[in-house]
Amino acid sequence: MNPTDNPAAASLADARARFIHLWGVSGSSWGVSKTLAQVHALLLVSPVALSTEDLMEQLTISRGNASMTVRELLDWGLIYKELRPGERREYFVAEKDMLQVTRCIIRARKRRELDQMKRTLDELAALPGDPADAGYRAFHTALTDIQQLANVSDKLLTRLMQAEKSWFWDKFLKL
Amino acid sequence: MNPTDNPAAASLADARARFIHLWGVSGSSWGVSKTLAQVHALLLVSPVALSTEDLMEQLTISRGNASMTVRELLDWGLIYKELRPGERREYFVAEKDMLQVTRCIIRARKRRELDQMKRTLDELAALPGDPADAGYRAFHTALTDIQQLANVSDKLLTRLMQAEKSWFWDKFLKL
DNA sequence: CACAAGTTTCAACAATTATTGAAACTTGTG
DNA sequence: CACAAGTTTCAATAATTGTTGAAACTTGTG
Missing domain, CATH: 1.10.287 (Helix Hairpins)
Structure with a gap:
């Protein structure tokens, strides 16, 4: 089913987008880069781990940006790497507590x-x-x-x- | 006496400058404009009220910048106007507590x-x-x-x- | 070791944010 | 009301900060 077929799913997507936007704006006014805050927000509300590729797509940011942002979030300890056996690609989960x-x-x-x-x-x-x-x-x-x-x-x-x-x-x- | 004649005065001026710089840098990393933080710092360590003119000189900023910054600091409640009878010019003092x-x-x-x-x-x-x-x-x-x-x-x-x-x-x- | 799949780096570029400066405005005074 | 002394505004510009994208790098695999 296409997400837009389902009104609940559509509004969830909207709400998610608004939350990501909110987090980005708030970050900006506290001296945190918008992208950093948005990647964090996206991972906070994501039920599954996401790859760099996913972040790039969902936030329409470049690979380089995604890579640097993810590294910084790892530094802060706000997200974790999740390695899947037999897969090269790295996935990330947010600390949810x-x-x-x-x-x-x-x-x-x-x-x-x-x-x-x-x-x-x-x-x-x-x-x-x-x-x-x-x-x-x-x-x-x-x-x-x-x-x-x-x-x-x-x-x-x-x-x-x-x-x-x-x-x-x-x-x-x-x- | 010229301030540079007195080593204590010279080092006080240095210390003051370093403090103003520190406050500016710290402000920047918390989403506050450098000038705002610096004007605040200057007034915090000043024993007397300063005019817009004084701020411009001591921080080498433009009149416009000084004016807007002062207004914002007044909004925050971090500085006060000091009007002197018979003088047109406005002076400012920082809340020191x-x-x-x-x-x-x-x-x-x-x-x-x-x-x-x-x-x-x-x-x-x-x-x-x-x-x-x-x-x-x-x-x-x-x-x-x-x-x-x-x-x-x-x-x-x-x-x-x-x-x-x-x-x-x-x-x-x-x- | 050559290759594929993925990640990192970084110089060039874009976006944002702060600053200037000159013109417009305000206000007290003769 | 004309002027002087000062303040505010804001479009243009500068400085800073964030982003891109392509090349260099890393690493697991046959």
């Missing part, structure tokens, strides 16, 4: 951004200066305040990464 | 991204379908899982926005 997905994203971004930022802040905040100079005081105060914020964020994110499913559910039920 | 800064950023992004996303997710998750269809099940499961995550995030962010300074300090001292 959203708690796990959240952990991956937090881990990766924290490492890349926050940890790096903390190092630089430490360097800059260590600068000695004349406390009688308003310019120095303003700089130093701002920096130590930001350092504190970075430290609190670090702790909060670390906690979130360790969060258990039970905590997650508690939060959801409370309030 | 980092807890307050965090609240502003969370509030703005939550409104723009999360709330909008939740609306779309609700629409998509409402799609009826055949539970015998693996494609539908995968889609529906993924969507409801994401909805839950969005709800938990919403609650968490709302809590964070309401966080008191005391909570903030507790977090910092603990662990």
Whole structure:
């Protein structure tokens, strides 16, 4: 049966497309490339593993793009390779546990951004200066305040990464 | 005295420049324009209010850019206008309380991204379908899982926005 | 080892996003 | 109301970022 014969299937395809679009747009506004987010979205809602070929077709992207995107998603730990015995072609499945997905994203971004930022802040905040100079005081105060914020964020994110499913559910039920 | 005569002042200027650069780079990787982040950084470490003219000079950006950036920062609530009696020119000061800064950023992004996303997710998750269809099940499961995550995030962010300074300090001292 | 099937790389190109700068606008003042 | 001092707008342009596609590479197989 052709998918367009079935109204439910047609609207599922639409909904899927809208979701993929949503995920792409959201990614873009958080500094993630649209394609990366879309490949992730497609795999998240796919009941089966997909090959590079499938991704190319379904998202109309080039082989090169698909390849690089898939590699990056593997790096993040958001998708897995699925090798089929006797087949050369690689298939990919998404990590479907959203708690796990959240952990991956937090881990990766924290490492890349926050940890790096903390190092630089430490360097800059260590600068000695004349406390009688308003310019120095303003700089130093701002920096130590930001350092504190970075430290609190670090702790909060670390906690979130360790969060258990039970905590997650508690939060959801409370309030 | 020329600033370059004083080694402390020179290194303060350097540190300031590095901080502004750091903030710009960090902004870029979170979907915020570099200039926006840099103007914010400059005002954060400035002991006095600065005019559009000052921003243009210190960051070597155009008048138009400075004007638009300032307006956006005002929208976010991250900076304030300071009007001086008998002067036409507008000056700007940054909100210096980092807890307050965090609240502003969370509030703005939550409104723009999360709330909008939740609306779309609700629409998509409402799609009826055949539970015998693996494609539908995968889609529906993924969507409801994401909805839950969005709800938990919403609650968490709302809590964070309401966080008191005391909570903030507790977090910092603990662990 | 030659080939087929698939993957990766990367320089050229396309799309997106940010920035400029000059003209239009606003507003307080004599 | 004409002017000066300042601000805003926006079409043109620059900078950045993402994408393509073809060539180089890898790997399993006869």
